[in-house]
Amino acid sequence: MLRTSVAKKMAMAVSGLFLVTFILLHLSINLTLLWPGREVFEKAVHFMGTNLFIRIMEPILFLGFIFHIAMGIYLEWQNRKNRPVKYEKYNGSAVASWASRNMIWTGLFVLFFLLVHFYNYYVPFRYGKVESHYDLVTGLFASPVYTLLYVLAFTGLGIHLSHGFQSAFQSLGAPRENCYKFLRCLGNIIAWLVGLGFSLIALYFYFQHLK
Numbered sequence: 001m002l003r004t005s006v007a008k009k010m011a012m013a014v015s016g017l018f019l020v021t022f023i024l025l026h027l028s029i030n031l032t033l034l035w036p037g038r039e040v041f042e043k044a045v046h047f048m049g050t051n052l053f054i055r056i057m058e059p060i061l062f063l064g065f066i067f068h069i070a071m072g073i074y075l076e077w078q079n080r081k082n083r084p085v086k087y088e089k090y091n092g093s094a095v096a097s098w099a100s101r102n103m104i105w106t107g108l109f110v111l112f113f114l115l116v117h118f119y120n121y122y123v124p125f126r127y128g129k130v131e132s133h134y135d136l137v138t139g140l141f142a143s144p145v146y147t148l149l150y151v152l153a154f155t156g157l158g159i160h161l162s163h164g165f166q167s168a169f170q171s172l173g174a175p176r177e178n179c180y181k182f183l184r185c186l187g188n189i190i191a192w193l194v195g196l197g198f199s200l201i202a203l204y205f206y207f208q209h210l211k
Contacts, residue, residue, distance in 0.1 A: 010172055012072065012171065013168035014168075019065065020190065022064075024190070031197065032044055034204060042133055099159045102159075103163060106159050113149060113156075116146075121136065142205075142209040144206065147206040150198070151203065154195050158191040163187070165187030
């Protein structure tokens with residue numbers, strides 16, 4: 001199924017859209033940190049940690065991340081391999097956006113953050129004895145280094161999504177003339193929501209710790 005480049009791009013698109021769904025769900029839960037606050041967030045985390053369907057989806061989500069990252073690296077390598085000679089003069093901005101030309105780098109930076117986040121949050125959450133998930137999450141933002149990394153990572157993810165969302169539908173065969181403007185607009189809205197939403201949460205609690 002994945003022998004052709006078209007099939008690989010379609011698989012990449014499907015895994016990407018699957019991950020976008022998770023990211024939006026994750027954002028909706030994290031926003032409860034701001035409002036209504038501790039009680040609702042604790043209930044949401046408890047539900048996500050004990051619900052059978054969610055527990056089944058956890059390894060699928062993990063595999064989805066691995067597949068999307070691995071396929072992205074492979075396709076980038078294939079593109080570079082098929083075009084080994086660089087043009088003497090290349091105006092990339094005239095052909096494609098900055099986001100589209102740097103998908104691999106924003107993706108790798110998000111991957112680096114995921115490893116840090118996995119160690120700082122998921123491991124204690126799943127395998128440690130956590131009395132308050134609210135305190136665990138908000139306590140991480142007491143660190144200026146972690147907060148800065150968090151903001152940069154989700155800014156990078158927003159940039160990644162600003163091109164990746166519309167690109168995924170194009171890979172799946174969405175009619176360019178009918179859907180392109182709508183998908184580009186929707187992709188930008190999702191990118192802004194993700195980038196600003198997560199960043200505002202981090203910055204809010206960072207400045208709360210400074211008081």
